[in-house]
Amino acid sequence: MTNMGRPEYSQGVRQAIQQIHRNQSDFVLGGRFTLDDLRASRFCLCPSGWGWGWRLSLAIVTQCVPVIIQPNVTQPFEDLLEGTPYSYDTFAVRLTKEDIPQLPAILRSIPQHKLCSMQQMLARVYRAFLWQRPHGPTHANAYDLTQILLCRRAKALAASYQRSGKHPMAYLSRHPLECPDTLDKAAIRFD
Template identity: 30%
Template structure:
Protein backbone atom coordinates (compact mmCIF):
# COMPACT_ATOMS: atom_id res chain seq x y z
CA UNK A 1 0.00 0.00 0.00
CA UNK A 2 1.25 3.49 -0.89
CA UNK A 3 0.77 4.78 2.64
CA UNK A 4 3.29 2.23 3.90
CA UNK A 5 6.00 3.45 1.52
CA UNK A 6 5.52 7.04 2.60
CA UNK A 7 5.61 5.99 6.25
CA UNK A 8 8.88 4.11 5.67
CA UNK A 9 10.34 7.16 3.93
CA UNK A 10 9.28 9.31 6.89
CA UNK A 11 10.89 6.88 9.36
CA UNK A 12 14.13 6.94 7.39
CA UNK A 13 14.23 10.75 7.24
CA UNK A 14 13.54 11.14 10.96
CA UNK A 15 16.12 8.54 11.95
CA UNK A 16 18.91 9.52 9.57
CA UNK A 17 18.68 13.31 9.26
CA UNK A 18 18.32 16.23 11.69
CA UNK A 19 16.10 18.42 9.54
CA UNK A 20 12.61 17.06 10.21
CA UNK A 21 12.40 17.77 13.92
CA UNK A 22 13.45 21.41 13.72
CA UNK A 23 10.20 22.30 11.93
CA UNK A 24 8.07 19.20 12.58
CA UNK A 25 8.36 18.54 8.86
CA UNK A 26 6.78 21.80 7.77
CA UNK A 27 9.70 22.66 5.48
CA UNK A 28 9.46 19.31 3.67
CA UNK A 29 7.46 18.43 0.55
CA UNK A 30 5.80 15.21 -0.54
CA UNK A 31 4.43 14.50 -4.00
CA UNK A 32 1.22 12.49 -4.42
CA UNK A 33 0.30 12.06 -8.08
CA UNK A 34 -2.59 9.62 -7.57
CA UNK A 35 -6.12 10.37 -8.70
CA UNK A 36 -7.05 11.59 -5.23
CA UNK A 37 -3.71 13.09 -4.29
CA UNK A 38 -2.69 13.08 -0.63
CA UNK A 39 -5.94 11.66 0.75
CA UNK A 40 -4.04 8.55 1.85
CA UNK A 41 -1.04 10.38 3.31
CA UNK A 42 0.08 8.97 6.68
CA UNK A 43 -0.67 11.27 9.59
CA UNK A 44 3.02 11.62 10.48
CA UNK A 45 3.82 13.68 7.38
CA UNK A 46 0.73 15.89 7.22
CA UNK A 47 2.54 18.98 8.54
CA UNK A 48 4.53 19.01 5.31
CA UNK A 49 3.59 20.62 2.01
CA UNK A 50 1.66 18.22 -0.22
CA UNK A 51 2.17 18.52 -3.97
CA UNK A 52 -0.84 17.04 -5.71
CA UNK A 53 -3.10 17.20 -8.76
CA UNK A 54 -6.27 16.86 -6.66
CA UNK A 55 -7.15 19.61 -4.20
CA UNK A 56 -10.13 18.15 -2.36
CA UNK A 57 -10.58 20.12 0.85
CA UNK A 58 -13.27 17.64 1.95
CA UNK A 59 -15.58 20.53 2.79
CA UNK A 60 -18.27 18.86 0.66
CA UNK A 61 -16.91 15.55 -0.60
CA UNK A 62 -15.73 14.08 2.67
CA UNK A 63 -15.03 10.53 1.52
CA UNK A 64 -13.15 8.88 -1.30
CA UNK A 65 -14.51 10.08 -4.64
CA UNK A 66 -12.95 7.53 -6.97
CA UNK A 67 -14.99 4.86 -8.72
CA UNK A 68 -11.82 2.79 -9.09
CA UNK A 69 -12.08 0.66 -5.96
CA UNK A 70 -8.34 -0.23 -5.54
CA UNK A 71 -7.67 3.49 -4.94
CA UNK A 72 -10.49 3.98 -2.44
CA UNK A 73 -9.03 5.21 0.85
CA UNK A 74 -12.16 5.12 3.03
CA UNK A 75 -11.06 1.89 4.71
CA UNK A 76 -7.71 3.26 5.95
CA UNK A 77 -8.00 3.41 9.76
CA UNK A 78 -7.60 6.79 11.46
CA UNK A 79 -4.68 5.56 13.57
CA UNK A 80 -2.69 5.32 10.33
CA UNK A 81 -4.10 8.12 8.19
CA UNK A 82 -5.24 10.48 10.91
CA UNK A 83 -8.20 12.76 10.26
CA UNK A 84 -6.70 15.20 7.78
CA UNK A 85 -8.37 16.44 4.58
CA UNK A 86 -6.96 15.53 1.19
CA UNK A 87 -5.75 19.09 0.66
CA UNK A 88 -5.08 22.09 2.87
CA UNK A 89 -4.93 25.32 0.82
CA UNK A 90 -2.98 27.05 3.59
CA UNK A 91 0.07 24.87 3.02
CA UNK A 92 -0.39 22.57 0.01
CA UNK A 93 -0.21 23.15 -3.73
CA UNK A 94 -2.02 21.66 -6.70
CA UNK A 95 0.34 21.36 -9.66
CA UNK A 96 -0.80 20.99 -13.28
CA UNK A 97 -0.82 17.48 -14.67
CA UNK A 98 1.60 16.56 -17.43
CA UNK A 99 0.01 16.75 -20.86
CA UNK A 100 1.51 15.13 -23.94
CA UNK A 101 3.10 17.96 -25.97
CA UNK A 102 1.05 19.08 -28.95
CA UNK A 103 3.34 20.89 -31.42
CA UNK A 104 0.47 21.53 -33.83
CA UNK A 105 -1.47 23.42 -31.16
CA UNK A 106 1.59 25.53 -30.42
CA UNK A 107 2.32 26.14 -34.10
CA UNK A 108 -1.29 27.19 -34.76
CA UNK A 109 -1.31 29.25 -31.56
CA UNK A 110 -4.62 27.76 -30.50
CA UNK A 111 -4.19 29.40 -27.11
CA UNK A 112 -4.30 32.81 -28.81
CA UNK A 113 -7.35 32.26 -31.00
CA UNK A 114 -9.50 35.41 -30.67
CA UNK A 115 -13.04 35.71 -29.39
CA UNK A 116 -14.51 36.09 -32.87
CA UNK A 117 -13.30 32.60 -33.81
CA UNK A 118 -14.76 30.96 -30.71
CA UNK A 119 -18.29 30.13 -31.86
CA UNK A 120 -19.14 27.37 -29.37
CA UNK A 121 -20.42 28.68 -26.04
CA UNK A 122 -19.48 25.61 -23.97
CA UNK A 123 -17.46 22.48 -24.76
CA UNK A 124 -16.81 19.23 -22.95
CA UNK A 125 -15.62 16.00 -24.53
CA UNK A 126 -14.97 12.98 -22.35
CA UNK A 127 -16.30 9.86 -20.70
CA UNK A 128 -19.92 10.50 -19.70
CA UNK A 129 -20.61 7.34 -17.74
CA UNK A 130 -22.80 4.25 -18.20
CA UNK A 131 -25.52 5.87 -20.31
CA UNK A 132 -23.10 6.20 -23.23
CA UNK A 133 -21.29 3.69 -25.41
CA UNK A 134 -17.88 2.79 -23.94
CA UNK A 135 -18.77 4.82 -20.86
CA UNK A 136 -17.54 3.95 -17.41
CA UNK A 137 -20.07 1.54 -15.84
CA UNK A 138 -20.02 3.07 -12.36
CA UNK A 139 -22.68 5.64 -11.52
CA UNK A 140 -20.23 7.10 -9.01
CA UNK A 141 -17.64 7.88 -11.70
CA UNK A 142 -16.85 11.62 -11.69
CA UNK A 143 -19.04 11.82 -8.57
CA UNK A 144 -21.93 11.66 -11.05
CA UNK A 145 -21.13 15.16 -12.35
CA UNK A 146 -20.34 14.29 -15.96
CA UNK A 147 -23.50 12.21 -16.07
CA UNK A 148 -25.53 15.12 -14.74
CA UNK A 149 -24.00 17.45 -17.32
CA UNK A 150 -24.83 15.00 -20.12
CA UNK A 151 -28.40 14.55 -18.87
CA UNK A 152 -28.93 18.27 -19.32
CA UNK A 153 -26.80 19.18 -22.34
CA UNK A 154 -25.70 15.99 -24.11
CA UNK A 155 -25.15 16.88 -27.77
CA UNK A 156 -24.74 13.32 -29.05
CA UNK A 157 -27.23 10.52 -28.35
CA UNK A 158 -26.73 8.09 -25.50
CA UNK A 159 -27.39 4.34 -25.72
CA UNK A 160 -31.12 5.02 -25.77
CA UNK A 161 -30.78 7.53 -28.58
CA UNK A 162 -31.60 10.45 -26.29
CA UNK A 163 -29.99 13.89 -26.24
CA UNK A 164 -29.71 16.15 -23.22
CA UNK A 165 -32.91 17.73 -21.96
CA UNK A 166 -31.55 21.21 -22.77
CA UNK A 167 -29.46 20.28 -25.81
CA UNK A 168 -28.66 23.40 -27.83
CA UNK A 169 -26.55 23.94 -30.98
CA UNK A 170 -23.76 26.05 -29.45
CA UNK A 171 -23.19 23.71 -26.49
CA UNK A 172 -21.17 20.53 -27.05
CA UNK A 173 -21.20 17.78 -24.43
CA UNK A 174 -20.11 14.54 -26.03
CA UNK A 175 -18.32 11.28 -25.34
CA UNK A 176 -17.21 10.81 -28.95
CA UNK A 177 -13.44 11.00 -29.28
CA UNK A 178 -12.41 13.58 -31.82
CA UNK A 179 -9.18 13.84 -33.85
CA UNK A 180 -9.66 17.62 -33.74
CA UNK A 181 -10.17 17.80 -29.97
CA UNK A 182 -7.74 20.69 -29.47
CA UNK A 183 -9.09 22.69 -32.38
CA UNK A 184 -12.61 22.22 -31.04
CA UNK A 185 -11.56 23.55 -27.66
CA UNK A 186 -9.86 26.49 -29.36
CA UNK A 187 -13.14 27.19 -31.16
CA UNK A 188 -14.99 27.36 -27.83
CA UNK A 189 -15.46 30.17 -25.38
CA UNK A 190 -15.94 28.14 -22.20
CA UNK A 191 -14.66 24.60 -21.53
CA UNK A 192 -15.80 22.23 -18.82
CA UNK A 193 -13.47 21.16 -16.02
CA UNK A 194 -14.98 18.15 -14.29
CA UNK A 195 -13.36 15.31 -12.33
CA UNK A 196 -12.78 11.74 -13.41
CA UNK A 197 -11.60 9.32 -10.71
CA UNK A 198 -10.16 12.39 -9.05
CA UNK A 199 -8.21 14.86 -11.20
CA UNK A 200 -8.81 14.72 -14.94
CA UNK A 201 -6.44 17.19 -16.62
CA UNK A 202 -9.29 19.22 -18.15
CA UNK A 203 -8.08 22.42 -16.54
CA UNK A 204 -4.80 22.02 -18.39
CA UNK A 205 -6.60 21.29 -21.68
CA UNK A 206 -8.67 24.45 -21.31
CA UNK A 207 -5.73 26.70 -20.52
CA UNK A 208 -3.42 25.27 -23.19
CA UNK A 209 -6.06 25.97 -25.83
CA UNK A 210 -7.07 29.42 -24.65
CA UNK A 211 -10.54 28.41 -23.46
CA UNK A 212 -12.06 29.91 -20.29
CA UNK A 213 -12.28 27.05 -17.75
CA UNK A 214 -15.68 26.31 -16.22
CA UNK A 215 -14.97 24.43 -13.00
CA UNK A 216 -17.67 22.14 -11.65
CA UNK A 217 -16.33 20.39 -8.55
CA UNK A 218 -17.30 21.90 -5.22
CA UNK A 219 -14.59 22.36 -2.60
CA UNK A 220 -11.84 20.98 -4.84
CA UNK A 221 -8.93 23.23 -5.76
CA UNK A 222 -7.35 23.35 -9.21
CA UNK A 223 -3.69 24.10 -10.06
CA UNK A 224 -2.43 27.23 -8.25
CA UNK A 225 -5.97 28.14 -7.17
CA UNK A 226 -4.73 29.14 -3.71
CA UNK A 227 -2.10 31.35 -5.38
CA UNK A 228 -3.65 32.86 -8.53
CA UNK A 229 -6.82 34.93 -8.80
CA UNK A 230 -9.03 32.37 -10.50
CA UNK A 231 -11.94 34.80 -10.76
CA UNK A 232 -9.94 36.72 -13.34
CA UNK A 233 -9.72 33.87 -15.86
CA UNK A 234 -12.05 31.03 -14.81
CA UNK A 235 -15.66 30.41 -13.83
CA UNK A 236 -16.84 28.25 -10.94
CA UNK A 237 -20.32 26.78 -11.08
CA UNK A 238 -21.81 24.89 -8.16
CA UNK A 239 -22.57 21.25 -8.81
CA UNK A 240 -26.24 21.88 -8.01
CA UNK A 241 -26.31 24.63 -10.65
CA UNK A 242 -25.43 22.37 -13.58
CA UNK A 243 -28.98 22.72 -15.01
CA UNK A 244 -28.42 26.50 -15.05
CA UNK A 245 -25.05 26.26 -16.82
CA UNK A 246 -26.03 27.99 -20.06
CA UNK A 247 -27.97 30.80 -18.42
CA UNK A 248 -25.06 31.46 -16.04
CA UNK A 249 -22.51 31.64 -18.85
CA UNK A 250 -24.74 33.88 -20.94
CA UNK A 251 -24.66 36.45 -18.14
CA UNK A 252 -20.99 37.22 -18.85
CA UNK A 253 -20.87 40.25 -21.12
CA UNK A 254 -18.34 40.68 -23.92
CA UNK A 255 -16.12 43.01 -21.92
CA UNK A 256 -15.73 40.47 -19.12
CA UNK A 257 -15.26 37.62 -21.58
CA UNK A 258 -12.51 39.47 -23.45
CA UNK A 259 -10.80 40.28 -20.15
CA UNK A 260 -10.88 36.63 -19.07
CA UNK A 261 -9.61 35.41 -22.44
CA UNK A 262 -6.77 37.91 -22.22
CA UNK A 263 -5.84 36.61 -18.78
CA UNK A 264 -5.91 33.00 -20.01
CA UNK A 265 -3.54 33.98 -22.81
CA UNK A 266 -1.20 35.70 -20.36
CA UNK A 267 -0.74 32.71 -18.04
CA UNK A 268 -1.38 29.61 -20.17
CA UNK A 269 2.30 28.62 -20.18
CA UNK A 270 2.17 28.24 -16.40
CA UNK A 271 0.16 25.07 -17.13
CA UNK A 272 2.76 23.73 -19.58
CA UNK A 273 5.90 21.73 -18.70
CA UNK A 274 7.90 23.56 -21.35
CA UNK A 275 11.31 23.25 -19.71
CA UNK A 276 10.95 19.48 -19.40
CA UNK A 277 10.04 19.30 -23.08
CA UNK A 278 13.08 21.37 -24.02
CA UNK A 279 15.36 19.18 -21.92
CA UNK A 280 14.16 16.20 -23.93
CA UNK A 281 14.85 18.20 -27.09
CA UNK A 282 18.44 18.76 -25.94
CA UNK A 283 18.84 15.06 -25.20
CA UNK A 284 17.59 14.07 -28.65
CA UNK A 285 19.74 16.70 -30.34
CA UNK A 286 22.83 15.23 -28.70
CA UNK A 287 21.81 11.74 -29.81
CA UNK A 288 20.60 12.46 -33.34
CA UNK A 289 22.26 15.80 -34.18
CA UNK A 290 19.04 17.43 -35.27
CA UNK A 291 16.03 19.29 -33.91
CA UNK A 292 12.58 17.91 -34.67
CA UNK A 293 9.75 20.26 -35.54
CA UNK A 294 8.20 19.91 -32.11
CA UNK A 295 11.41 21.06 -30.45
CA UNK A 296 11.55 24.14 -32.64
CA UNK A 297 7.95 25.04 -31.85
CA UNK A 298 8.38 24.78 -28.10
CA UNK A 299 11.70 26.64 -28.17
CA UNK A 300 9.78 29.72 -29.36
CA UNK A 301 7.89 29.91 -26.06
CA UNK A 302 9.46 32.07 -23.40
CA UNK A 303 7.08 32.77 -20.52
CA UNK A 304 7.19 31.12 -17.11
CA UNK A 305 6.14 27.47 -17.23
CA UNK A 306 5.01 25.02 -14.54
CA UNK A 307 8.42 24.60 -12.95
CA UNK A 308 9.19 28.32 -12.91
CA UNK A 309 5.80 28.99 -11.31
CA UNK A 310 6.43 26.29 -8.72
CA UNK A 311 9.75 27.88 -7.75
CA UNK A 312 8.07 31.28 -7.51
CA UNK A 313 5.44 29.85 -5.17
CA UNK A 314 8.12 28.28 -2.98
CA UNK A 315 10.02 31.56 -2.88
CA UNK A 316 6.87 33.38 -1.81
CA UNK A 317 6.15 30.81 0.90
CA UNK A 318 9.73 31.03 2.12
CA UNK A 319 9.14 34.63 3.13
CA UNK A 320 5.42 34.60 3.91
CA UNK A 321 4.43 31.34 5.60
CA UNK A 322 3.21 32.39 9.08
CA UNK A 323 4.88 29.47 10.85
CA UNK A 324 8.33 30.60 9.71
CA UNK A 325 7.99 33.83 11.68
CA UNK A 326 7.98 31.84 14.92
CA UNK A 327 11.42 30.39 14.23
CA UNK A 328 14.44 31.91 15.90
CA UNK A 329 16.89 29.83 13.91
CA UNK A 330 19.38 31.47 11.54
CA UNK A 331 19.49 29.58 8.27
CA UNK A 332 22.60 29.33 6.16
CA UNK A 333 22.06 30.80 2.72
CA UNK A 334 25.46 30.09 1.23
CA UNK A 335 26.15 33.81 0.81
CA UNK A 336 29.14 35.53 2.44
CA UNK A 337 28.08 36.98 5.79
CA UNK A 338 29.11 40.45 4.62
CA UNK A 339 26.37 40.21 1.99
CA UNK A 340 23.53 39.06 4.26
Protein backbone atom coordinates in the same frame (compact mmCIF):
# COMPACT_ATOMS: atom_id res chain seq x y z
CA MET B 1 -17.32 -0.07 -15.17
CA THR B 2 -14.12 1.95 -14.81
CA ASN B 3 -13.60 4.54 -12.10
CA MET B 4 -14.20 7.25 -14.71
CA GLY B 5 -17.86 6.20 -15.08
CA ARG B 6 -18.59 5.97 -11.38
CA PRO B 7 -20.50 8.93 -9.90
CA GLU B 8 -18.35 9.02 -6.77
CA TYR B 9 -15.23 9.41 -8.92
CA SER B 10 -16.46 12.74 -10.27
CA GLN B 11 -18.62 13.64 -7.27
CA GLY B 12 -21.59 13.07 -9.59
CA VAL B 13 -20.76 16.22 -11.57
CA ARG B 14 -20.07 14.62 -14.96
CA GLN B 15 -23.10 12.36 -14.69
CA ALA B 16 -25.39 15.29 -13.77
CA ILE B 17 -24.14 17.35 -16.72
CA GLN B 18 -24.66 14.40 -19.09
CA GLN B 19 -28.12 13.61 -17.74
CA ILE B 20 -29.42 17.19 -17.76
CA HIS B 21 -27.71 18.60 -20.86
CA ARG B 22 -27.15 15.65 -23.21
CA ASN B 23 -29.61 17.11 -25.75
CA GLN B 24 -28.30 20.68 -25.54
CA SER B 25 -27.54 21.60 -29.16
CA ASP B 26 -24.68 23.97 -28.39
CA PHE B 27 -22.92 21.61 -25.95
CA VAL B 28 -20.43 18.94 -26.96
CA LEU B 29 -20.34 16.29 -24.25
CA GLY B 30 -17.93 13.38 -24.48
CA GLY B 31 -16.75 11.86 -27.71
CA ARG B 32 -13.72 12.87 -29.71
CA PHE B 33 -12.48 16.40 -30.03
CA THR B 34 -9.40 18.14 -31.34
CA LEU B 35 -7.41 21.07 -30.01
CA ASP B 36 -8.93 23.11 -32.84
CA ASP B 37 -12.38 22.24 -31.49
CA LEU B 38 -11.35 23.60 -28.09
CA ARG B 39 -9.80 26.74 -29.61
CA ALA B 40 -13.05 27.39 -31.48
CA SER B 41 -15.12 27.04 -28.30
CA ARG B 42 -15.93 29.90 -25.97
CA PHE B 43 -16.26 27.76 -22.84
CA CYS B 44 -14.80 24.37 -21.91
CA LEU B 45 -16.32 22.31 -19.14
CA CYS B 46 -13.84 21.22 -16.48
CA PRO B 47 -15.89 18.98 -14.19
CA SER B 48 -14.48 16.66 -11.57
CA GLY B 49 -13.30 13.32 -12.79
CA TRP B 50 -9.70 13.44 -13.93
CA GLY B 51 -7.76 14.19 -10.78
CA TRP B 52 -4.73 15.59 -12.55
CA GLY B 53 -6.76 18.29 -14.27
CA TRP B 54 -6.30 17.35 -17.92
CA ARG B 55 -9.48 19.16 -18.98
CA LEU B 56 -8.44 22.34 -17.17
CA SER B 57 -4.97 22.28 -18.70
CA LEU B 58 -6.38 21.76 -22.20
CA ALA B 59 -8.87 24.58 -21.74
CA ILE B 60 -6.21 27.00 -20.49
CA VAL B 61 -3.65 26.15 -23.17
CA THR B 62 -6.24 26.50 -25.95
CA GLN B 63 -7.53 29.71 -24.35
CA CYS B 64 -11.02 28.34 -23.99
CA VAL B 65 -12.57 29.80 -20.82
CA PRO B 66 -12.64 26.97 -18.25
CA VAL B 67 -15.97 26.31 -16.55
CA ILE B 68 -14.79 24.67 -13.35
CA ILE B 69 -17.27 22.48 -11.49
CA GLN B 70 -15.07 20.69 -8.99
CA PRO B 71 -16.37 20.84 -5.42
CA ASN B 72 -13.65 21.05 -2.76
CA VAL B 73 -10.79 20.88 -5.27
CA THR B 74 -7.95 23.39 -5.22
CA GLN B 75 -6.83 24.17 -8.77
CA PRO B 76 -3.19 24.20 -9.94
CA PHE B 77 -1.34 27.24 -8.57
CA GLU B 78 -4.60 28.62 -7.17
CA ASP B 79 -3.04 29.59 -3.83
CA LEU B 80 -0.20 31.34 -5.60
CA LEU B 81 -2.42 33.25 -8.05
CA GLU B 82 -5.07 34.26 -5.50
CA GLY B 83 -4.88 37.94 -4.62
CA THR B 84 -2.92 38.79 -7.78
CA PRO B 85 -4.16 40.22 -11.07
CA TYR B 86 -3.99 36.63 -12.39
CA SER B 87 -6.41 34.90 -10.00
CA TYR B 88 -8.68 32.20 -11.40
CA ASP B 89 -11.72 34.49 -11.37
CA THR B 90 -10.04 36.61 -14.08
CA PHE B 91 -9.91 33.73 -16.59
CA ALA B 92 -12.30 30.99 -15.44
CA VAL B 93 -15.94 30.52 -14.45
CA ARG B 94 -16.45 28.69 -11.17
CA LEU B 95 -19.75 26.96 -10.56
CA THR B 96 -21.20 24.56 -8.02
CA LYS B 97 -22.94 21.27 -8.63
CA GLU B 98 -26.20 23.03 -7.81
CA ASP B 99 -25.63 25.36 -10.81
CA ILE B 100 -25.65 22.48 -13.32
CA PRO B 101 -29.38 22.73 -14.23
CA GLN B 102 -28.92 26.44 -15.10
CA LEU B 103 -25.57 25.95 -16.86
CA PRO B 104 -26.66 27.15 -20.35
CA ALA B 105 -28.39 30.24 -18.93
CA ILE B 106 -25.41 31.08 -16.71
CA LEU B 107 -22.96 30.86 -19.60
CA ARG B 108 -25.22 32.84 -21.96
CA SER B 109 -25.56 35.58 -19.34
CA ILE B 110 -21.81 36.30 -19.35
CA PRO B 111 -21.40 39.55 -21.29
CA GLN B 112 -19.23 39.50 -24.41
CA HIS B 113 -16.79 42.05 -22.92
CA LYS B 114 -16.29 39.83 -19.85
CA LEU B 115 -15.70 36.78 -22.06
CA CYS B 116 -13.15 38.74 -24.12
CA SER B 117 -11.41 39.90 -20.93
CA MET B 118 -11.17 36.30 -19.69
CA GLN B 119 -9.79 35.12 -23.04
CA GLN B 120 -7.21 37.92 -22.98
CA MET B 121 -6.13 36.87 -19.50
CA LEU B 122 -5.84 33.25 -20.68
CA ALA B 123 -3.54 34.48 -23.46
CA ARG B 124 -1.34 36.00 -20.74
CA VAL B 125 -1.28 33.12 -18.24
CA TYR B 126 -1.45 29.93 -20.32
CA ARG B 127 2.35 29.52 -20.46
CA ALA B 128 2.41 29.20 -16.67
CA PHE B 129 0.49 25.93 -17.02
CA LEU B 130 2.99 24.42 -19.47
CA TRP B 131 6.04 22.49 -18.30
CA GLN B 132 8.12 23.11 -21.40
CA ARG B 133 9.24 26.55 -22.57
CA PRO B 134 8.04 26.87 -26.17
CA HIS B 135 8.42 30.65 -25.97
CA GLY B 136 11.89 30.75 -24.40
CA PRO B 137 13.06 31.48 -20.85
CA THR B 138 11.41 34.90 -20.65
CA HIS B 139 8.01 33.45 -19.75
CA ALA B 140 7.31 31.72 -16.44
CA ASN B 141 6.15 28.12 -16.71
CA ALA B 142 4.72 25.47 -14.38
CA TYR B 143 8.21 24.58 -13.15
CA ASP B 144 8.81 28.18 -12.01
CA LEU B 145 5.48 28.36 -10.20
CA THR B 146 6.08 24.97 -8.58
CA GLN B 147 9.43 26.22 -7.24
CA ILE B 148 7.68 29.19 -5.65
CA LEU B 149 5.06 26.94 -4.06
CA LEU B 150 7.75 24.58 -2.74
CA CYS B 151 9.60 27.55 -1.26
CA ARG B 152 6.39 28.71 0.41
CA ARG B 153 5.84 25.24 1.89
CA ALA B 154 9.45 24.95 3.04
CA LYS B 155 9.25 28.32 4.81
CA ALA B 156 5.98 27.35 6.50
CA LEU B 157 7.49 24.04 7.61
CA ALA B 158 10.62 25.77 8.94
CA ALA B 159 8.44 28.25 10.86
CA SER B 160 6.44 25.43 12.44
CA TYR B 161 9.68 23.67 13.45
CA GLN B 162 10.98 26.89 14.93
CA ARG B 163 7.79 27.47 16.91
CA SER B 164 7.86 23.96 18.33
CA GLY B 165 11.53 24.13 19.25
CA LYS B 166 11.45 20.45 20.15
CA HIS B 167 10.90 18.89 16.77
CA PRO B 168 13.85 16.69 15.73
CA MET B 169 14.23 18.80 12.59
CA ALA B 170 14.05 22.18 14.41
CA TYR B 171 17.72 22.80 13.63
CA LEU B 172 16.73 23.22 9.97
CA SER B 173 14.93 26.45 10.82
CA ARG B 174 18.05 28.22 12.17
CA HIS B 175 18.96 29.66 8.79
CA PRO B 176 16.39 31.59 6.79
CA LEU B 177 15.51 30.16 3.42
CA GLU B 178 16.57 32.42 0.57
CA CYS B 179 13.96 31.69 -2.06
CA PRO B 180 11.04 33.66 -3.48
CA ASP B 181 7.66 32.64 -2.10
CA THR B 182 5.44 34.99 -4.12
CA LEU B 183 5.12 35.97 -7.77
CA ASP B 184 6.34 39.48 -6.90
CA LYS B 185 9.44 38.25 -5.09
CA ALA B 186 10.21 35.98 -8.03
CA ALA B 187 9.64 38.95 -10.36
CA ILE B 188 7.10 36.93 -12.34
CA ARG B 189 4.52 38.72 -14.42
CA PHE B 190 2.40 37.46 -17.26
CA ASP B 191 2.65 40.37 -19.68
